[in-house]
Amino acid sequence: MPTPLSAKIDAIYRSESRRVFATLVRLLGDFDTAEEALQDAFKAAIEQWPRDGIPDKPAAWLVSAGRFKAIDGIRRRARFTAYDEVAETIEAIADETPASNEREELEDDRLRLIFTCCHPSLAPDAQIALTLREVCGLSTEEIARAFLTPAPTLAQRIVRAKAKIRDARIPYQVPGRDELPARLESVLRVIYLVFNEGYSASSGATLTRHDVSQEAIRLARLLQELLPEPEAISLLALMLLHESRRTARTSASGDLVPLDEQDRTVWDAGLIAEGSALVQRALSSGRVGTYSLQAAISAVHADAQQASATDWGQIVSLYDALLRLEPTPVIALNRAVAVAMHQGPQAGLVLVDQLIADGHLQNYHLAHAAQADFHRRLGHVAKARAAYERALALTRQEPERRFLNRRLAALA
Secondary structure (H helix, E strand, O other): OOOHHHHHHHHHHHHHHHHHHHHHHHHHOOHHHHHHHHHHHHHHHHHHHHHHOOOOOHHHHHHHHHHHHHHHHHHHHHHHOOHHHHHHHHHHOOOOOOOOOHHHHHHHHHHHHHHHHOOOOOOHHHHHHHHHHHHOOOOHHHHHHHOOOOHHHHHHHHHHHHHHHHHOOOOOOOOOOOOHHHHHHHHHHHHHHHHHHHHOOOOEOOOOOHHHHHHHHHHHHHHHHHOOOHHHHHHHHHHHHHHOOHHHHEOOOOOEOOHHHOOHHHOOHHHHHHHHHHHHHHHOOOOOOHHHHHHHHHHHHHHOOOHHHOOHHHHHHHHHHHHHHOOOHHHHHHHHHHHHHHHOHHHHHHHHHHHHHOOOOOOOHHHHHHHHHHHHHHOOHHHHHHHHHHHHHHOOEHHHHHHHHHHHHHHO
């Protein structure tokens, strides 16, 4: 049975390890060296804290211990290296002079680490994997399971990303004000992709992965606390509002429950209140972006106590604004669904038919599912059946397949 002291050390590891790691990356200039130093620091804590007591500032103690352990390791390997090279390496390790605010310094290092992991020179899939591994502390196996990727493949992806950062000398820093808009967009995109994979998995046996979406929310909280830009605030709001509906999105047997059929009494009122307040805060800045508009759309849904009370006219207007900022086929599809709810299925069908005919969404299962639903509501049985079958051929997620099969069977 763990002792009270070992339980405290475990708690410190859970709460502080990734913050300490981020600072060690800055001091040591290398991911793998920092990870080794982190483990050595906690090993030293397990040996020394029972004798000396837990220090007043455990995170600062761990950073210092990890730095000195790394320097000792370099010196031990010095017998095979020229003295000048060893001295230069040790000199390059920054001094960990305590900041005036230890917590702020540690958190700033985490922000630097997020921007490094999401550098635009890295491939998008590498950005996601590296962020989950190095910032969130998920194991390679956990990330591989979440994205249905073989663990060795994912491990190689992470290794290559680290090598790219090292060889290209990608700076470990928050971008300057002139670079921030473009770089922040990349970070927000990665966090939202991580969230979406947890909230609505792209494939597999389950609709959601709660642990993955929670990591994305934790990252978004950190980002908006340290960098309270309107779009960072809006992304957190958007994810909280989505997350508020998680319980209602699936039945007890794991089947998909569409938005208009969900039991809204089980939506999380606390998350809705927090998300809605963040939306108002972001919109009041006057700097409206794509995430603030998406969050506003989710807030309109959250305001409706019943599906029939949804203000679809306002949602269409918000999609109009969103489409002007980001004219993508997927947003156009979402707008078409809102138009169908506001003006009727025929109006939505015209828009979706055009999107598919243009070739933009020919292989996107949700476009064919929307087309099938509009035909079903209009009584076009044969056309609905063909569209459902096309959607089924394209989807890789089992709950969605079961839902589409039920709709298809109901046509008979």
